[in-house]
Amino acid sequence: MLETTVVVIGGGATGMGTLRDLSMRGVPAILLEQGGLAHGTSSRFHGLLHSGGRYVVNDPESARECIEENMILRRVGKQCVEVTEGLFVLTPKDDPTFVEPWIKGCAAAGIKAEEISPAEARRLEPDLTPDAQRVFRVPDSCVDGFRLVLHNRMSAERYGGRALTYHEVVAIRQRNGAVCGVTARNLMTGETVDIACRMVVNAAGSWSGEVAALAGLEAAITPD
Ligand SMILES: Cc1cc2nc3c(=O)[nH]c(=O)nc-3n(C[C@H](O)[C@H](O)[C@H](O)COP(=O)(O)OP(=O)(O)OC[C@H]3O[C@@H](n4cnc5c(N)ncnc54)[C@H](O)[C@@H]3O)c2cc1C
Known part of the structure; x- marks a missing residue:
């Protein structure tokens, strides 16, 4: 035994x-x-290392846990993380009033959300929709399970x-x-x-x- x-x-x-x-x-x-x-x-799974950006408005507690875990994994599981970073994009089909509470939510959760121009976003991701109106770069990345x-x-x-x-x-x-x-x-x-x-x-x-x-x-x- x-x-x-x-x-x-x-x-x-x-x-x-x-x-x-x-x-x-x-x-x-x-x-x-x-x-x-x-x-x-x-x-x-999909391999997304969540920044928590998708949760900041509706589930701030999960958002804080995500970014905390995300930063720990980048440190203790460095070889498993591909630092692609991620984009949150406002298109004409989206509700523009969501943007301000989302920005505030990111700040409150400690998620760095940096606004970049749609042109810069398309340089980073050429397949991005040409309709992009506002684009924010967040620490979403890829993790290899x-x-x-x-x-x-x-x-x-x-x-x-x-x-x-x-x-x-x-x-x-x-x-x-x-x-x-x-x-x-x-x-x-x-x-x-x-x-x-x-x-x-x-x-x-x-x-x-x-x-x-x-x-x-x-x-x-x-x-x-
Ligand atoms: C479609 C999909 C996409 C997802 N995408 C993402 C994503 O992009 N990013 C993200 O962060 N999360 C994502 N998730 C969630 C994420 O995959 C899970 O939260 C995570 O993999 C769970 O890991 P776990 O170790 O808890 O469970 P599991 O990986 O399922 O591990 C449980 C293990 O227990 C073993 N086991 C069960 N019973 C026994 C037994 N009696 N004896 C011995 N072993 C046993 C099983 O064989 C299994 O290997 C996704 C989930 C799904 C379903």
């Missing part, structure tokens, strides 16, 4: 980031992933963390109402692996409801 402090379930961006963070803090941890690395949403997860794994392992792929968690064991271990199935060999632990992190994305159910808990997840 293996033994650790924390078992992280799910080897996507959330789980592998958690494993890296725990490992760098000196907390013994093992991650279990049922497929290969980034088997779930973390390899099937595969690399991010791989690099986080490499970093976590340098600090003693372990990640086991093709290991599906099939049971979360408890004693006196507290987690004491998990059971995983090695999908390559069919073997069963027991890991004693004191804590479990459910980073199973769309599968979180099913993983919570293994601990007798209910999490209403509706993938869409």
